Amino acid sequence: MNDDQDAVFAFLAEPPTHGLSEPVRRIDTNAAAVFLAGPDVYKVKRAVRFPFMDLSTLEKRRAVCEAEIAVNRPYAPSLYRGVVPVTRAPDGGLSLGGDGTPVEWAVHLARFDETMTLDHVAERGELTPALLKALAAAVTDGMARAEPRDGAAATEALAGVVDETAQSLVDHPEVFEPEAARAFAAAIHDAFAALRPLLLDRGARGYVRRCHGDLHLRNIALIDDKPVLFDAIEFDESIATVDILYDLAFLLMDLWERDLQAEANTVLNRCLWTSPSLDDDLAGLAALPLFLALRAAVRAKIEALRFATVDHDRQARDDARRYFDHARAFLEPVAPRLIAVGGHSGTGKTTLSRHIAHRIGRPVGAVHLRSDIERKRLMGVDELERLPASAYEIDVTVRVFAALREQAGKALAAGQSVIVDAVHNTPEERALIADVAARHGVAFAGLWLFAPVDILVDRIEHRTGDASDATPAVVLLQADQLSGEIDWTPLDASRGFDETAAAALRCIAAPTATG
CATH class of the missing domain: 3.90.1200.10 (Aminoglycoside phosphotransferase (APH), C-terminal lobe)
Structure with missing residues (x-):
């Protein structure tokens, strides 16, 4: 750091420079000195040269300050206010943004609560x-x-x-x-x-x-x-x-x-x-x-x-x-695996999937594919927008499940484990998702969640902020439908959630778990 920067840093650290009576907080990094002054922040680049960054001249520091504004404004337009000079008057005094000769440049930002990063x-x-x-x-x-x-x-x-x-x-x-x-x-x-x-x-x-x-x-x-x-x-x-x-x-x-x-x-x-x-x-x-x-x-x-x-x-x-x-x-190589979570609406398929996904496969865990999300994607709407009954007709559902299988295959081919979270109410749907694992040569586990209908109805009635459009009537309709022979591992979803998740992970980890 040169003598000019010593003087500039001392100047910016003085409360009167900013019209303040309270202290100015200074934060130093390898490449900058940052001054937190009331509602404002001023960041001055240090006169340093590294193999990856050259700030050794005043003009280079100005260019980097201007680049910082240009790069960051699209992300945070309310924070990045501009580049201001620190100038020296003929009498030798320093001024922030004055008309004298620029001796340094600073990025000017709006201050935010530093504890909220x-x-x-x-x-x-x-x-x-x-x-x-x-x-x-x-x-x-x-x-x-x-x-x-x-x-x-x-x-x-x-x-x-x-x-x-x-x-x-x-x-x-x-x-x-x-x-x-x-x-x-x-x-x-x-x-x-x-x-x-x-x-x-x-x-x-x-x-x-x-x-x-x-x-x-x-x-x-x-x-x-x-x-x-x-x-x-x-x-x-x-x-x-x-x-x-x-x-x-x-x-x-x-x-x-x-x-x-x-x-x-x-x-x-x-x-x-x-x-x-x-x-x-x-x-x-x-x-x-x-x-x-x-x-x-x-x-x-x-x-x-x-x-x-x-x-x-x-x-x-x-x-x-x-x-x-x-x-x-x-x-470290980790073999991918495919997990299918099925069960009627309200059994907690999505909650379970979210709870266990990070524990499956390589970092950062399994790709979680969800039929409710995919249906909204196909319809081109936000996940919280309710769909009409026509979006749940059989031809749409066939497209949703086909898309889930294709996506699961792509993620497995890339080496990432997958959880497919959907009702999987028919034997055909269950067989088709298991076939994805077989075609990719990965382990498969099918988990079937179940709970009494009154519990499922109560959960659906109290559900908010979720992509599912299921209603109590849907739960009752599903309960009347025949799911066929279910050869997936049954998990009682009416028990405590931690117990259900632990049972699911034991099933997934079992060497013989194939669905």
Whole structure:
């Protein structure tokens, strides 16, 4: 940091600069000094040069400030107000946004409650289902608006990230066990080589875009009770020009690493449910282990560098090893399996599926395919919009179940386990979904939930905010229909939910469970 920045930082830290009487809070990072002043925030880039970022001149810092505004306004228009100069008057005094000669530039933001970034929200146990739904919607909306870029160039750039990250881990034997680091380097190189054709194909199809680039919980805030993405990568287009699934993988990895596996699974499935390109997204899940592992490995590398350069901070070393352990686990092969959850309306099929999905298969758990969601997708309506009776005629239901089977097959082929959540009331429907598992050579378990009709009716009467259009009349009609011989594992859904879930997991884990 040069003398001019010393003076600027001291100036911005003074309450009178901002017309305040209360103290200004300062937060320092490797690349910026941030000043929280009443309702305003001013972020000044440090005069530093790293291999991945050059902020060494005033003009370069101005350009990066302007890029930060341009990149982040689409995500958070209410936060990013503009770039303002810190100027020096002829008498030598400094002014914020004055008419003198600019000596520094600052990104001006509206201040929000710093305790409402999602890392803090998660630590308080407040990532509710409603918030996770809104989070997934914010992420998918940002991805939909992101500009497509050169997929081939991005794939080659990602190859460089794999090479550099793997070598960095090997180069820190004081942090990572050398044999484990070399084994991981070989594994991630093999994974990338195997997936290169898929990545190039996805790039050609428009799934490489100018993304957020730094999508983790600390860079998402609750503002007016809505999750808002901010602090996207602005200093290097190549870091943020990635496959949209790689961008999402950072958020999924962050949740998983924080022991929020169910939340990670919910976000993934919520993103899939609202995807306009579900088939391609399901096929793209073949790359998810690589993307998760690389995101964790990059974090491990950064923490190892911090250990090496910041007085051998033990916490940095511990963090590096934890991320490395996750990176290795993400690449571990896990055989996919297909789970079908059936039963009449109100038996708790969806609740059970959500509860167990993150525990099935490889990270971040099973793809949860739900007939109620798929029916709404086919009809082109929001999941909470009620459908007319015509949407439940036999020809529509046949299309819904055919789509579920096709989607399950795509996810299984990509290596991801699947839960198909639907009534499955006829022997034919049950046989057809079991056949999907047989065709893909994966284990299958069929779970049949049942409960007394009066309990089912009561549950339906009290259900709110759900995609199901079932009514008590539907429950009574289902009860009068013949389901045929049911060879799936019966589970009493009238018992305590934890007991039902535990029984389901035992059935799924049983080596002989085939339905």
